[in-house]
Amino acid sequence: MLEQHLAALPIILPLIAAPIALLLSRSSLSWLFSTLVSGLACFLSWQLLATTLSEGVLSYAVGGWAPPWGIELRVDTANAFVLLAVTAVSTLVLLYSKDSIEKEIDQSTHCLYYTAHLLCLAGLTGILVTGDAFNLFVFLEISSLATYTLVSLASDRRCLTAAFRYLVMGTIGATFILIGVGMLYMKTGTLNILDLATRIHFYESSRTINTGLAFIMVGVSIKLALFPLHMWLPPAYTHAPSAVTAFLASTATKVAVYVMIRFIFTVFGADHVFNEMGMDLILMALAIVAIFKCSYMATVQSNVKTVLAYSSVAQIGYMILGISLVSVTGLMAGLIHIFNHALMKGALFMAVGAVFYRVGSVDIKAFRGLGKHMPLTMAAFTIAGLSIIGVPLTVGFVSKWYLVTAALEQNHWIIAALVLAGSLLAVVYIGRIVEAAYFQKLPDSTDPSTVKEVPWLMLAPMWALVLANIYFGIDTSLTTEAANNASEWLFQNGNLPNNNEPEVSL
Secondary structure: OHHHHOOOHHHHHHHHHHHHHHHOOOHHHHHHHHHHHHHHHHHHHHHHHHHHHHHOEEEEEHHHOOOOOOOEEEEOHHHHHHHHHHHHHHHHHHHHHHHHHHHHEOHHHHHHHHHHHHHHHHHHHHHHHEOEHHHHHHHHHHHHHHHHHHHOOEOOOHHHHHHHHHHHHHHHHHHHHHHHHHHHHHHHOOOEHHHHHHHHHHHOOOHHHHHHHHHHHHHHHHHOOOOOOOOOHHHHHHHOOHHHHHHHHHHHHHHHHHHHHHHHHHHHOHHHHHHHOOHHHHHHHHHHHHHHHHHHHHHOOOEHHHHHHHHHHHHHHHHHHHHHOOOHHHHHHHHHHHHHHHHHHHHHHHHHHHHHHHHOOOEHHHHOOHHHHOHHHHHHHHHHHHHHHOOOOOHHHHHHHHHHHHHHHOOOHHHHHHHHHHHHHHHHHHHHHHHHHHHOOOOOOOOHHHOOOOOHHHHHHHHHHHHHHHHHHHOOHHHHHHHHHHHHHHHHOOOOOOOOOOEEEO
16 A cells, blocks of 8 residues: 555655654654654655666656646656655754754754754655646745754854845745746646646747746756855854754755756756757856865865855755766766765764764864864764765765766866866865864863763764765765666656656556
């Protein structure tokens, strides 16, 4: 019975569980319940990925109404791959949250935190799985509203300003997306993504369609924090609670990158977007500037959360650069980096949250001498940092290997060199923190007896992500197979309404 609803369950479970988590009287019960729900969603996501790899696309008609008249949930290898990353990180962050939020969030709002987390998870999974353009906007708003709440929960009142800025920019982005979807509906009379792909080919020269494309691309670029529309992200990541930052940095912007991929390759078609509209050059230029500008900004920050926030914008540049190369290998590199960056940045922000838990600060000065007093935490930070740099045997190396390969396939030697040069800047901003931890002494104002490792419930999920950074850096069979299948499908069949790709109706 459950197999028939497999595509819907990752959305339905956290959506139903969210108000229940709020009603539970004790925060420990709310934490346990939320973690179990997220873990179940992760298991279901794994099942969906395995099914799409073996059987092809899954289509689920909500309420039994066949698409395009009814709402469709549609799962292929591309969104199942990202879905697995989102639900896995969500589960690990919830495990980590129990102790972390004790220090950073008022006790009275702990249940609200778990409720908002589950709502955000439901929204993100809905964005990934839905086959309807308007419902994509609805799920985007569900996740966004929950995200604004999560950012505002920190005891540091600066989080309110950060959340408000995030709300304003997020609302503008969502409005642009809604206007774009409205223009597509006005011209085609449908909101089903596959049906849009069928009808839109008859109107590719239409100003309305092209204007809708422009609105959607700008709106999604705000949501994914593409340079120069990224200024909401550093304050939000800096002042939000550490568990919230670890979750959002690993999931929200990655899902927005997927939305851009879906609109480009499934709705409008890569040929129209890149060859006729010339958006590949625009995205490539913005991605390269993002890599260098934001990597440089990361090198001059003193707050480690801000360092990692600017690093996130730079890493998004690598994802967009892969898309802009307009090749199977380039898109594959972008999809792999979506998955791999979730592992890297989740581990890094968890390590920073652990330092705040013990030291009460995330300034680089607060990291002095922690390599001796918090060896497991700083080892986790160092390994995840090496992954961001792209050192071999880590997932960061895999991402950049395929990105450089995609550039060299098209004889873009300069692009390949720029990717490698961007890694050198990562050495600088990660190296500053590692140097403070291992080659400097504890500040005189810090009592050594108070600086020790964090509880195991914070260390375990942190190290799970660190070990995943190493495992998927050595055994790339899952990530490369899923990303390669997804990119080939998107290029060959993603924008064709009647293809030979196997489809399973649930």
